[in-house]
Amino acid sequence: MRQTWRWFGPQDNVTIRDTAQAGVEGIVSALHHVPTGAVWTRDEIARRQAEVARLPDGAPSGLAWEVVESLPVSEDIKKQKGDWRAHVASYRDSLSNLAAAGIEVICYNFMPVLDWTRTDLAWRLPNGATCMRFDLTDFAAFDLHILERPGAADDYDDALRAAAAERFAAMDDARRSQLARNVVFGLPGAAEHFTLADVRAHLAEYAAITEQQLRAHLVDFLEQVVPHAEALGLRLCCHPDDPPVPLLGLPRIMSTEAHYKAVMDAVDRPANGITLCSGSLGARPDNDLPGMMRRLGDRVHFLHLRNVTRETGDIRGSFYEAEHLGGDTDMVALVDAALHEEARRRAAGRADVSIPFRPDHGQDILDDLKRQAQPGYPAIGRLKGLAELRGVIAALAPRVGA
Structure with missing residues (x-):
């Protein structure tokens, strides 16, 4: 399992120096300033790579941009309205430019209107x-x-x-x-920030779009970009809905194992994969995270390891972000399932043996309370989570030959 860390760019209050001192192996980032639907140019990609590669004093960081999170899918694509075909073409061009820069894992989501709530x-x-x-x-x-x-x-x-x-x-x-x-x-660092009027307008346009239609739009999108990504040697991985239940009358299509299986079967190619986020999916008591890793693991290209504490046993209920080993998801069992998946890949001779993961979110503790980093992305809270996950991996890896 490859240790990565999300970084939002030079404006991030958690610096590349902080990240390097956390001891991670790679960086997860995105071009948050590029408008959704526009092409990520080679120059902009190279600029972000250079920012990752240097500490604030100019010394080498020893880190590289390894995972994109996220290359956003526009609302036009999700609704198949307006400039959606041009946005798909731009997406393909962005994938080509990322591949030319040597970045292979591309996380995205298909949540309508609000990327998280x-x-x-x-x-x-x-x-x-x-x-x-x-x-x-x-x-x-x-x-x-x-x-x-x-x-x-x-x-x-x-x-x-x-x-x-x-x-x-x-x-x-x-x-x-x-x-x-x-x-x-919305998502920290996102290029789009909606007003209440924007949300109302989008909701009106989604009123006629059913779950089945939204899934069909996702499949249409994937049929146009996955073969291109596969030819470039890229792995796409869809992040689940957060929270994984219907909200604001909007359809949700990536909230359960059945949802993921339907999309993986519809575009049955290795490059069409999953970002398994234990925090997002774990907000539903009927989602079995270790079981999902065992059953869908061959298509898991990226892991978000975080935990939530559910305050009720209802499918739709209140929850809060817990310590990484302290919530309702059995994180030890999930990591064990991921290590077993890596062992299967090694035995099969796959090139993508090591699954990148990051300590997702974290509680603001100690000096985090003064730093005021992006919500959910403190320095010390994530480092604590990463240290706990490292301990779990170190204890389990020898048992599965990892």
Whole structure:
């Protein structure tokens, strides 16, 4: 398992020097400043590679940009509207340029409108640390009383609607504004940031798109880019929905093992793969992460190892970002399954034996609380998680011949 670390570029408050001192082997990054749908040029890719390769004082970092996260898929492609065909062509060109730069693993997602959803970006834990949290009552309050989405009431039962109304009434204007910002925050570093008006407009356009149609649009996209990626020696890997349940009336198509299997079977090529995110998928109690790694492992090209604590046993419920070994996912069993998959690849003579992983997210602890890095991406909290994962790997690897 190859240790990587997500870095958002020169504006990241966690520097390449910090990353090098964490002892990782490679960098996960993206060209967040390039508008979605535009081509990632060779010059821009080379510039990011040079930024990764040097410490702030100009000395070599010993690191290279190894994984792209993410090469974004536009809303036009997801909806098959507007400039979607031109955006697919740009995507293929970007893949060609990344391959020319020697980068082989490309993570993306197909979540409509909101790339992730949290109601709190710095929720205080009893020990004083902070973490990200999804509170279902807060989210319902946002949906019903801030966004005022048509038909939203049908998505919640009487008890949750009543709780959301009470929660909203207790919020002052500052909390209401903060909640709205948190929900539409999107992925850290993303080129697109939506307003409430933007979200309403997108939701109106998605109103006629079913789960089956959105999956068909994903398959259409993959049929156009996967053969090209495979010819270039690239591996594409789709990130799951986060959280992995329907929200805002939008369809979700990458939330369960069955979802992934349907897409892998529809475009049955090695380059069409999976980003197995244990935190995103782990927010559903019916997702068996170690089992998914065992059954789908030959198509897993990238691992996000993080944990969440679910606050209820419901499919759709509240959860918060836990310590890497402390949440509801059996991280030891998941790492064991990943190491066994690597052993199978080694025996089969595959070139992609070592699966890149990164310690995904982390709680803000110690000096993280003053650093104010990207939400979910603190320096020390992730380093703690990485150290714990290294210990698990060191203990298990000899047993599976890794």
